[in-house]
Amino acid sequence: MKKRISIIVFIISAFLLPGCYPGGPDYIEEMDVVLTKHNDTYDFVSKGTYAMPAKIVKITGNAVEGDEPVFVPDITGQKILARIDENMRMYGWTKVDVSANPDLLLAPASWETTTVFYYYDYWYWWYGGYYPYWGYYPPVNYSSYTTGTLLMTLIDPDILESNGNPVRQWTGAINGILTGSYNASRVNAAIDKAFIISPYLKTN
Amino acid sequence: MKKILIICIISVLSVSAFSQSTLFSFQYSMGFGAGNMKDYIKPASFRGFTIDYRKLVTENIGLGFDMGWNTFYDEMPDATYDYKNITYAGKQWRYSNEFPILGAIDYYMTSMGDIFPYAGLGIGTMYSLQNTDMGTYTFEKDAWHFALRPEIGIIMDMGGGSGFNLCTKYYHGFAAGDLPAQGYFTINVGFVFVN
Numbered sequence: 534m535k536k537r538i539s540i541i542v543f544i545i546s547a548f549l550l551p552g553c554y555p556g557g558p559d560y561i562e563e564m565d566v567v568l569t570k571h572n573d574t575y576d577f578v579s580k581g582t583y584a585m586p587a588k589i590v591k592i593t594g595n596a597v598e599g600d601e602p603v604f605v606p607d608i609t610g611q612k613i614l615a616r617i618d619e620n621m622r623m624y625g626w627t628k629v630d631v632s633a634n635p636d637l638l639l640a641p642a643s644w645e646t647t648t649v650f651y652y653y654d655y656w657y658w659w660y661g662g663y664y665p666y667w668g669y670y671p672p673v674n675y676s677s678y679t680t681g682t683l684l685m686t687l688i689d690p691d692i693l694e695s696n697g698n699p700v701r702q703w704t705g706a707i708n709g710i711l712t713g714s715y716n717a718s719r720v721n722a723a724i725d726k727a728f729i730i731s732p733y734l735k736t737n
Numbered sequence: 738m739k740k741i742l743i744i745c746i747i748s749v750l751s752v753s754a755f756s757q758s759t760l761f762s763f764q765y766s767m768g769f770g771a772g773n774m775k776d777y778i779k780p781a782s783f784r785g786f787t788i789d790y791r792k793l794v795t796e797n798i799g800l801g802f803d804m805g806w807n808t809f810y811d812e813m814p815d816a817t818y819d820y821k822n823i824t825y826a827g828k829q830w831r832y833s834n835e836f837p838i839l840g841a842i843d844y845y846m847t848s849m850g851d852i853f854p855y856a857g858l859g860i861g862t863m864y865s866l867q868n869t870d871m872g873t874y875t876f877e878k879d880a881w882h883f884a885l886r887p888e889i890g891i892i893m894d895m896g897g898g899s900g901f902n903l904c905t906k907y908y909h910g911f912a913a914g915d916l917p918a919q920g921y922f923t924i925n926v927g928f929v930f931v932n
Contacts, residue, residue, distance in 0.1 A: 555784075555810035557830050557870060566827040566872035573822050648873075680873060708872055730817060730824045 565709035567726045575702045580636035592644040609715045620728040625737030642684045649677040681711040762789040764927030768807040771920040778811040799843040809833040830870040837863040851894040859886035863910040882910025900929040
């Protein structure tokens with residue numbers, strides 16, 4: 534009897550405890566992540582000017598095979614560029630034309646990634662054999678989510694790798710799950726955060 | 738260190754083979770982080786359990802093992818995670834799961850009516866798994882710690898070979914793997930079944 538009670542206690546607890554396992558995000562904004570990476574030997578403080586293109590390129594297609602570049606529509610792209618410039622100015626940087634020999638070049642880009650995941654209907658494994666008229670294979674369902682990334686890269690045009698490519702001195706990446714519409718406060722907050730966690734970019 | 742651990746556990750289990758009475762205890766466990774663990778996750782954990790097994794080798798000494806699980810959880814609305822010269826910023830969901838597996842020795846004092854106070858020591862290993870979730874990413878660290886666990890508690894005899902168990906334990910896992918030393922207190926309540 535005692536043994537039976539202890540087994541029952543154990544089984545009940547085994548079912549209850551995982552049910553108490555803490556959860557994760559409730560809102561899509563909570564999934565936004567900002568990542569920065571910098572070259573800690575590079576002297577940002579002694580620099581002061583930068584150039585930035587007037588459009589944000591979308592990383593898509595195959596440039597090597599001659600696909601034309603695609604850009605983020607101006608209606609959102611210009612707002613993003615303005616916010617980046619605002620943060621750079623607050624840190625003491627002056628935007629100049631690329632022909633004015635800037636200290637650094639800021640290259641903005643964006644891309645989207647869709648993750649698709651498949652899963653089987655688990656009940657098939659228990660009951661499939663009893664009902665031969667169900668299909669031979671278990672039904673497969675799928676779901677997906679799309680994340681968008683905005684990339685900001687600072688490069689020094691005078692410092693090149695051995696293969697001739699410029700070296701990234703600072704990278705700021707903003708990653709989040711995409712929704713159907715542009716959310717300015719969400720994007721602005723993420724851009725601001727990238728600069729807040731990069732105080733070494735400050736020149737003033 | 739691993740050899741010593743294995744020898745200790747085997748010794749405890751082999752000696753217990755000569756015993757007479759056995760105690761099996763299943764406890765609900767509440768955890769309170771200390772030191773590095775508290776720095777990582779401040780809130781107490783109310784998700785956990787412990788299974789204890791002892792054989793009495795004398796009237797007052799019980800040898801056996803205990804194992805359990807405590808999961809700690811915290812949300813940081815705006816936090817950063819640094820790795821070398823990379824910084825990740827955003828909302829963090831922090832999880833720390835602790836799985837102690839210990840050989841144990843308890844000393845049962847003379848009963849005070851229906852209450853049996855006892856004190857014990859455990860030695861063994863503790864597996865720690867820490868996850869810091871941000872966005873669609875998770876940063877995972879784990880370690881098999883060499884662990885010590887002092888314990889004090891009481892068993893209240895309820896008659897019929899069963900009892901109520903209340904105890905407090907402190908688990909200390911020494912630095913290992915990806916993690917520094919990890920420690921936490923638990924308050925456990927449960928039932929004991931005596932054969």
